Amino acid sequence: MAQRILVVEDEPAIADNIVYALETEGFEVAWCATGEDARRSLDERGAELIVLDVGLPDCNGFDLCKQIRKTSAVPIIFLTARTDEIDRVVGLEIGGDDYVQKPFSPRELAARVRAVLRRCPSGGDTAAAARVDSPFTVDRQRMQIAYFGKPLDLSRYEYRILEVLIGRPGWVFSRDKLMELAWEEPQASMERTVDTHVKTLRAKLREVRPEADPIRTHRGLGYSLKESW
Numbered sequence: 463m464a465q466r467i468l469v470v471e472d473e474p475a476i477a478d479n480i481v482y483a484l485e486t487e488g489f490e491v492a493w494c495a496t497g498e499d500a501r502r503s504l505d506e507r508g509a510e511l512i513v514l515d516v517g518l519p520d521c522n523g524f525d526l527c528k529q530i531r532k533t534s535a536v537p538i539i540f541l542t543a544r545t546d547e548i549d550r551v552v553g554l555e556i557g558g559d560d561y562v563q564k565p566f567s568p569r570e571l572a573a574r575v576r577a578v579l580r581r582c583p584s585g586g587d588t589a590a591a592a593r594v595d596s597p598f599t600v601d602r603q604r605m606q607i608a609y610f611g612k613p614l615d616l617s618r619y620e621y622r623i624l625e626v627l628i629g630r631p632g633w634v635f636s637r638d639k640l641m642e643l644a645w646e647e648p649q650a651s652m653e654r655t656v657d658t659h660v661k662t663l664r665a666k667l668r669e670v671r672p673e674a675d676p677i678r679t680h681r682g683l684g685y686s687l688k689e690s691w
């Protein structure tokens with residue numbers, strides 16, 4: 463089944479080019495011109511990746527990204543016209559995965575989409591994890607993760623934390639960031655909660671491979687997942 467890309471862009475001429483380029487690459491493409499339509503489309507149909515314009519008629523692409531990040535780690539590529547926005551776009555502050563600066567060639571954008579999808583686990587029925595050599599398999603429909611082929615018995619939050627880490631191997635996520643990405647109501651939890659869940663998660667991974675320990679602690683920073691296997 464084709465991977466579904468949601469394009470959120472209010473200028474029809476630009477959107478047409480993007481849709482054409484991505485469809486040519488074999489993706490299923492949905493186009494929305496406003497943030498509100500994008501939210502609705504995501505709720506109803508989901509997406510494997512979002513191409514998101516920063517300047518939308520009814521909202522700011524950054525705010526939309528932050529809203530989406532409360533419930534989903536779906537990869538997001540920003541379209542931006544301004545150089546001074548780029549630092550914010552790629553920073554963990556916003557939670558974007560990549561950006562393309564306007565004006566851009568549709569082919570360049572399609573290449574970025576492919577690259578980001580390779581790096582992040584796709585949302586398909588049984589998606590292979592980010593890298594070919596990764597021992598994790600994520601099944602988002604069933605909220606299950608297998609490690610070296612063995613399904614892990616995870617709590618909801620352990621699942622979410624591990625899913626976030628698997629999405630970006632090597633990236634360091636602060637406890638704040640993990641809470642923001644993995645919790646529906648981050649303000650209701652404490653940083654310690656992340657530590658507790660990571661601890662139980664590690665114990666479960668150790669049962670499968672005692673020697674592997676793929677989650678690394680970065681003192682004062684947070685956690686990351688081992689990059690190469």
Ligand code: CA
Nearest residue numbers: 472515517518
């Ligand atoms: Ca715009």
